[in-house]
Amino acid sequence: MTVKYLSTTALSKEIKIPAKDVFAILADYGLINREENNWILTEKGKKHGGIVKSHPQYGTYIAWNEEMKNNSIFQKLENEENLLNSTSLGKHFGISKFRINPILSELGLVQKDVKGWRVTPLGNLMGGKQFEHVKTGIPYVCWNPEILTKKSIINALKEVQGDSASEEKNESKNTTVEFREKFEAKHRSADGHYVRSRAEMLIDNWLYMSEIVHAYERKLPIEEDVYCDFYLPVGKVYIEFWGLENDERYKERKKEKIRVYEKYGFNLIELDDNDIKNLDDILPKKLLKFGIQAY
CATH class of the missing domain: 1.10.10 (Arc Repressor Mutant, subunit A)
Structure with missing residues (x-):
């Protein structure tokens, strides 16, 4: 031939x-x-x-x-032409290209490599594509233009820019909103967070005293309107405290939230009333599974 x-x-x-x-x-x-x-x-x-x-x-x-x-060296160039890099995203949202990847990392869409950035499983779901620089081999991520329409991304970037407008103002009435309206955040923790129960206050205080950076009621970086109890940027870990096990509506809400965590493969730590009594023993072990050392 x-x-x-x-x-x-x-x-x-x-x-x-x-x-x-x-x-x-x-x-x-x-x-x-x-x-x-x-x-x-x-x-x-x-x-x-x-x-x-x-x-x-x-x-x-x-x-x-x-x-x-x-x-494939030519196919990669052809595929990359229609994607957005961090510079393009920064220009679109009016944010420095140097801040885009750390923000996406906080959302769990990318993770820092020795040099450069790698897309996470959640990032793949959001349209992220992994590439490497031809000469240096440094990894970087490009994005399907559809990322510009993702509500979770838009709101996260607005928050970084100090835009107080939250998508929660436009939320339809659902079990999450009803729960948050029913249980007012009136318990003040040591770091100034106002939380909805004494148990959450103890968890918040424990994290603060252990010098573990955390957010309270952070919206999950997905299109569904789901909020976690606590989020730890280091390790990308979510903490949920299940406290109303005798309430049927609460049990349904718990079931739905667990389904969402499993769907996206999020790192989840679950705590109940018995765990609250032994946080010093329970929480360090659970955190260590995700590479977070408390002491």
Whole structure:
């Protein structure tokens, strides 16, 4: 069977990517080198199907096995063109590109790598795609443009900018809102949080005295209107205290919240009345499972 070879220019036409970009990609991957205004095929390039051919009019040139048009190095560029990087997101929301990834990390959509950022399972659900810089190998994440319509993302970024408008003002009446209206947050914890029960106050105080950063009633970074009792940014851990086990409506609410936590694979710590009596023994063990050391 005769192998068909394509010049780099012909290859660019086949894959519908400008020739200058194709040359740049091949060079970035070490398949060709630029020497004295000429492109030189490397040993790595030969292993990827490259050969040097001669033409009576144009001289020598590099050609590629036609299978090269299916190589993933070109497919990645094509797929990435329609996605948004952190810079694009920052411009859209009026936030510095250096703050976007830490915000997305707090929401559990990305996580810090040794260098760069990696998408999380939740980030995948939100349209995140993992990439690596060609030369450095540093990971980064791009996003489907649909992320710009996600209510959870929009509201989180508004909060960072100091916009007090909350989606809760537009929430329809549901069991979560009814519960929050019925049980007023009137118990003041040591760090100034106002919580809805003595048990929550003890949990909040324990976290504060253990110097563990935490948020109270943080909305989950999903489209459903669900709020956790406590959220720990370090470890991306959610804490739920189940206190009204004899209330049927509360039990239904608990069942639904657990379903949501399982659906998105969130890190969840569950506490009940018996645990509250032994927080010093119970909570450190539960936290350690998620890499959080209390003492």
